Amino acid sequence: MASLLFPAYADKKHDYLGPMLACGVLTLVLAAVLAAVTSLPLATVALFVIGGPAGVGSSMLYAHLRHSGARPADVVNTRAIVSVAWVAGPPLATFIIGWLGNRAILLAIGAVAVLNITTTMIMIRQRRADRAGGNDRPAAATPIRDESPVGRAGIVLITAAFVLLQATNGTGMTILTVYVTQTLHLEVIWGGIALGVAAALEVPALILIGRLTERFSSLGLIVTSSLAGIAYYLGLAFVTGPVMLIALQPLNAWCFAGIGGVGLTLFQQMIPRPGLSTGLYMNTRRIGNIVAGPIIAVGSLTALGQRGIFLACAVVTVIGVGIIGIASRTSSSTK
Structure with missing residues (x-):
């Protein structure tokens, strides 16, 4: 509120x-x-x-x-x-x-x-x-570059997509340490190392993707980060040891850079009111954290156990990318 x-x-x-x-x-x-x-x-x-x-x-x-x-x-x-x-x-x-x-x-x-x-x-x-x-x-x-307001339908679709993308990102962070200890049977420190590597890689990933916003569309960059997220979740679902776990973290960092960095600027481009656009984006993270609960619950009920949580994340991310594609077409058809 x-x-x-x-x-x-x-x-x-x-x-x-x-x-x-x-x-x-x-x-x-x-x-x-x-x-x-x-x-x-x-x-x-x-x-x-x-x-x-x-x-x-x-x-x-x-x-x-x-x-x-x-x-x-x-x-x-x-x-x-x-x-x-x-x-x-x-x-x-x-x-x-x-x-x-x-x-x-x-x-x-x-x-x-x-x-x-x-x-x-x-x-x-x-x-x-x-x-x-x-x-x-x-x-x-004040000159505001790349201003491209979309219709209400496009804003609703992209907001819904980001709730899903934020939910999968939050799920991965929330459940990783439990997954490392209970499913991979590794020491808990490997969960901390994985999250630490991802966090450290977030900074250069954000700086790089920020520069790319000068050359490529925000939606296109977000699609690449979502694809990286899908690959990351699928990799986590089948990971067996600490080496592969750490090797997957660059994908996690790029996924976050798109959702957490370019996503913010995309909302500011869609909605000319800076305060409302930023507040709406921040709430996608909060609502996404709520949606993460059902993803964890449903995914863990599958025959794969906790590995099913990350397969569920991959599926939800695919749905999010699909909604962004629909929103992009909706926006293009109204111009």
Whole structure:
């Protein structure tokens, strides 16, 4: 809800830095409240009421980039920086907890929130200085390249396709460590190594696919990433050892680069409102994580056991690619 309401307000005001600043403040408040509460119900309420809106900050950043006329490659490169944070964050958090205790992580979250607030205030001040100097052009005059709005039917189809693609990606990440230990009978560390290799490869994959957006269509790049995902899931379904498990991870990284990088810019191209488009894309990930549950349940009920989960992922990805193909034809026929 917050990922749609906040962006809708920002679109109406043509201001994305203000809500981004509010998200930073809410994150700081959340850390303080979690440090004070002593029961799980109160912590849950705090996470719901404060943490939900606070988590929209990254959406506001992507929307601000689009509103400022950033190229798709610039947006994808920013997404690559976020991936670096995802790689560095969990080990750093584990180190802090192990060294200073559980509640010390709240101090770290608060410190990051202060840095976010400071950075956003600098951006706001720079924007005001640009406007005072006449260097800031109105949003309507900001050149946005590759703008290709599609009809409502196309948006609905592509949104549905991305829910499926995000669901399979989330399924693979969620079940991999369990699959490594229970089906492949390997040490749990191999699950961590596989996920770590994929995460490390995400950054160069995002940078590369960001550059390719200058030469190839977003839909075409997403199709290549989806095909890589199909190959990855089929490979996981028949993998027998750690070497093949690690060898498959470049396919996983390229799959994520298309869905997590180009997918974001595709939504921003489809919907001229930067806030709404980014919020809608972010919600495909959230809904996809919900759909991942049934995929795991249905896939594990097959005769193949947990291997059937990845076969189910491959089938669902094929369906997602098919829906994108239909959406592409629908869009072409309306032009």
